[in-house]
Amino acid sequence: MxxxxxxxxxxxxxxxxxxxxxxxxxxxxxxxxxxxxxxxxxxxxxxxxxxxxxxxxxxxxxxxxxxxxxxxxxxxxxxxxxxxxxxxxxxxxxxxxxxxxxxxxxxxxxxxxxxxxxxxxxxxxxxxxxxxxxxxxxxxxxxxxxxxxxxxxxxxxxxxxxxxxxxxxxxxxLPENEFNAGMAEIIKAGLLGDLSLFEALESKDVLHAQHADLLGVIRTSCAIKARIVEDDEREGAAAAGRALLNLGHTFGHAIESVTGYTVYLHGEAVAIGLMLAARLSQDLGKITAEEVARIGALLKRYQLPTRLHDPLSMEHLLAAMQRDKKNRAGELRLVILESLGEANTISWDDYPLLKRLWAEVGAVY
Ligand SMILES: NC(=O)c1ccc[n+]([C@@H]2O[C@H](COP(=O)([O-])OP(=O)(O)OC[C@H]3O[C@@H](n4cnc5c(N)ncnc54)[C@H](O)[C@@H]3O)[C@@H](O)[C@H]2O)c1
Known part of the structure; x- marks a missing residue:
């Protein structure tokens, strides 16, 4: 080895x-x-x-x-x-x-x-x-x-x-669903900070606990987080910085909160959140529909959900997003993809668009 x-x-x-x-x-x-x-x-x-x-x-x-x-x-x-x-x-x-x-x-x-x-x-x-x-x-x-x-x-x-x-x-x-929940965070790391990690995951067969490449992937993922933490140790940066690690998380936390932390593992909720962040980035003209589909395909290879198992209330999901700790002065702060492998933070107040995206993954009025 x-x-x-x-x-x-x-x-x-x-x-x-x-x-x-x-x-x-x-x-x-x-x-x-x-x-x-x-x-x-x-x-x-x-x-x-x-x-x-x-x-x-x-x-x-x-x-x-x-x-x-x-x-x-x-x-x-x-x-x-x-x-x-x-x-x-x-x-x-x-x-x-x-x-x-x-x-x-x-x-x-x-x-x-x-x-x-x-x-x-x-x-x-x-x-x-x-x-x-x-x-x-x-x-x-x-x-x-x-x-x-x-x-x-x-x-x-x-x-x-x-x-x-x-x-x-x-x-x-480690149970398989817990392993896959960890994979969601690795996929997130590739998406926000290292296209080559994302592409390597796409090109490999499915990783598992005994896979010869797993340790290298873990190290690469750790290195991405380490670099971001070094630059913004206490999450003080006005934009980007440690908040980038929240890619998909504002959506994911809302799902966890509305379902009382009992239905989805954290990584599973984050997987749906990554899809929503990707779709938002597509609507902003940053990434293409094909790239969104690539993200969905990779998540599915690890049996991660890309839409809600059962419908959840749009109103409750949006209320949960508004309570997110990362918001600043009452404005939603979201992480979007500038491209595959590069992310940024934005303030967001276009609720009709958010509702449309939530509806796509199975939220209901
Ligand atoms: N501090 C941070 O930056 C940060 C970042 C992300 C998540 N978190 C927190 O992490 C927590 C979730 O952590 P988690 O997903 O590791 O869950 P966990 O610690 O609850 O572990 C999941 C389950 O796996 C079991 N387990 C652990 N190791 C095992 C092993 N080797 N073999 C068999 N079973 C094993 C545990 O007993 C538990 O039942 C949340 O509370 C979340 O808020 C913190």
Missing amino acids: MHTPALDIRLSNTPCTVYFASDAQAALVDAVRKALEGNRKAAIVTDEHLAASQEGFFRNVFEGLPLCVLPPGESTKTLASVGRVARFCVEHGLDRTSTLFVVGGGVIGDLAGFAAASYQRGIPYYHIPTTLLAMVDSSLGGKTGVNLPEGKNLVGAFHHPSAIFILPEFLKT
Whole structure:
């Protein structure tokens, strides 16, 4: 197998390195050893699925470090869970010199990253992402946080992991729909930042956990996000910047919100959102109908939806879009494609056009 070199994310304070495969294994063992030097303490945070299925990994790599196991799923991403992690840290004597090792998907990454950001005003953490989505998206960029009953990710902090260890073996046990949801974010990365990634995905046979090309695709996708994060670490840019990573997301978040986060996986909702963003870009004369069809065809190869399973209310979808966190001064902010491989942000107030696009994917009045 080809060697996949580490990727450095250049940040204003702490640098963050992403290690892949056998390098990741070796770097992780080293990080555990260093975290315990001079009698310092460390603990692991994970979820029940991983604690049950990866017992050997925890035993071999962490050799008896205390393991904080939380229930799996989005409903765990709460302030109460952050409290649970913090109290676990107190119970096991972790202080300001201690380290957390976070093993899980985006839910555990976001919540345990936030626990690390706030425990004793901030301790370092390492992330071992175990879903494809976490490997290419949520582990990078330092956004940590939890949900409130009023909405998703409403409480959080920027706190980058000291390093990210990508071990593709984890993907062997990941359910296929979760794998495909991660592919939606990879397709998004190609669309907004790298035409050659998009074209490579088109030309390859369907990727799966054991595919020889998967690690290279994961690294390319990480590199696209890393470049954007480096240029706009705290999402302060007036236009473009980190907001570009939201391609398809304003539509996707609206679908998730209207369906109560129970019908579509995040990546599935994003897939429909990507179609809507593509159609909008076509209507603006930026891309062609053939290019929109290429995007749809690639999403379908990963069994991702390109229209709603069941009709949803147009009114509810538009109301959800208006509540999106990325809007500025009451104006909708959307990401469009300038071409395949290049995106931009725009302010948007043409609701009749949005309604027409939503109707195309199955929304109803
Ligand atoms: N911080 C960010 O920048 C960012 C970006 C995108 C998404 N997110 C967040 O990520 C979360 C979604 O993350 P996710 O899609 O990774 O979901 P997840 O963490 O809920 O994991 C999905 C499911 O897969 C299970 N699982 C994880 N790894 C496994 C493995 N190797 N084998 C078998 N099962 C495994 C989990 O237990 C869970 O049941 C959302 O809360 C979203 O808000 C954050």
